[in-house]
Structure formats: structure tokens, C-alpha cells
Amino acid sequence: MHLHFGAPEDEESGCYWSEEFTKQPAYLALLLLTGSLCKKIDIHHIRKHLLGVINRSKYVDKSVLLALDQVYDETGNVQPEQTHLFVPNSYLSDLAKENRRVLLGASVHPYRNDWEDELEFCLQNKAVLCKWIPSSQLINPEHPKCLPFYKKLVDYKLPLLCHTGPEYAIPTSDETYVEYNNPKYLRTALDEGVVVIIAHCAMPFFGLLDVDYQDDFGEFLKLFEEADQNNWNLFADLSAICSPFRTRYIKIIKENLKNIPASKLLYASDYPIPLSELTYNKSTNFFSWLKFVLKVRLTKNPLDKNFLVIKGMEFDDSIFTNAAKLFANIQYPT
């Protein structure tokens, strides 16, 4: 689950990113990871690099690569000057068709006037989910315009993967939308019966230093507490959790098996967001921990590194295959 694509302006694919995006720390990480620091960065280089990582992974068979739709205003008009990253569904659906290991993670803005056609196109092309980042795409998940969208997602059992918590990679053009990254705004979707996947388990990125986002994690725990009695189809992904700052939240999730059973957790990476092996680990003594750190350090493939670090947290092994079960329920149009 949960790998990102992004490219500078490219006429053929339609991809683009804003100048502001290239000033974010995440952009620097992208340059470093793809070995493009001193080179001219272009879509062909990024694509080749990413497919190399995906195809050479020893532990990960399939990867959900995420598109990201443009910003649309409440009247349904596209707002390219407010968009910081655009990855069209059409580009990634072609890529997924050519690569057995790539699954299409679609992104359709619910405010666009032609949302139904675009969603239909994604389903025809075997999308496995729809991704939103409320702060970057300027989406309020409780906006009335989302209701028909949710009904369609329910009809097809297409999961909604929604970013939650702080977003440091893709900027926003309207600070008031940062609030909508709080998972509490997903209650409407859940009540409508949508399969909702909360990205990053709503963990603050910089631990307690992320003072504005402690509530997001609290709301995440609350949603899971209420999920059973409300019959919600609620899941969470483990993307970008391999960081020392997220250790305490991983512990809390692991200690809360009653409300957050392994069957609700989906293995994910968030590549090319960088990871660290200095995080929650189940090693019982220093030497087994050192062996673990060395093994991760000696592993070259970033998806394999992510796998080893999450494996070292000792969740139930079902987390590695839960996504496949969820995707098997999708009712594709014939």
C-alpha cells in the first residue's frame, strides 16, 4: 500500500508540481533517494528509478502507486494554480497495465463536476482505492458534495485511503483545510458505509513536538473504539511509521489489540518518504537488536528495508496480506 509518484511538468503525461513543492524537505529526500541531486530531474528518470525499486523488491510482490488529483473549488472548477502536485490517473493506469507489480491507487477530487466519469474510468482500469489528501487537495470530507461520491464508493466497495495527521510533503494553498486532515471528519464516510483506510494511523510526524496533531491521533483511537458498535468498515495503513518520533504511537497501537486488531492494519511504506530503523523494535536484547540494525543497513532496496523494520515490530503477519483481501471485495464494472 501507499507509494508515491511525482514528476516535474510533462506534457505527455500531464504530471506537474509547483515551485513551492520543490522547496519542501520531502522534495530533497526525493532527489537524494532517486540519485538526482545534481542532475536535471525528469519523469523518465523518476519512473525508471521507482519501477526498479518495485521490481527488485524481495519481500513485496505488489505495490499500490498513488495518483493525486488536482485542486477543484466548490463549484467544480479545476484550480491548477492552487495545486502543488498532480499525478493523473490516466498516467498511472498505463503504468500499472505495463507492470504486473504495480496496482493503481486512483485519486478523484469529489468536487469536480465530472467526478463520476473519472471514478468510472479508474474502476475500468482496476483501481484498488481512491486517495485523498484533504489539506493539499482542499477537500472537506464532510462537504455535501462528498455524499454522492461516497455512495458510489460503497456501490463498488472501492476503499477510500485518506491522509490524516500532519502533511509535510505536499503543501496547501489554503491553511484552513489543514484541519480536515483530522480523522474525525471521516465519520460521515464511515456512516455511509465506505471502506475507509486511515493513512499513517493519524500519527503525529515529529512526536510530541507536533503539538497541533496530538488530537488527530486521539480521534483515530476513538474511531477504532467505536468502529464495531457502528459497523464501520474502518482500516488503517502503516505508511511512514518507521521513524524514531513515531515509536510511542506504535506502542500504543500494539497495546490496543482489542480495538485495533491486526486484521484492520494494512502494511504500507510511503516511499519515497525516508525511513529509519531506529524505531519501535521487539528485540529482547542488545545483540539481537544490533543484528537487526545491521541487516536493515545492509539491505539496499528501500521497500525491503521498510518490510524488515515493520517485521521487527512483530505485528501479526496477516498485516502483510490484509490489503489483498480488501481489494478482492471490489466490484468492478463489467
Ligand SMILES: [Zn+2]
Ligand atoms: Zn503518503
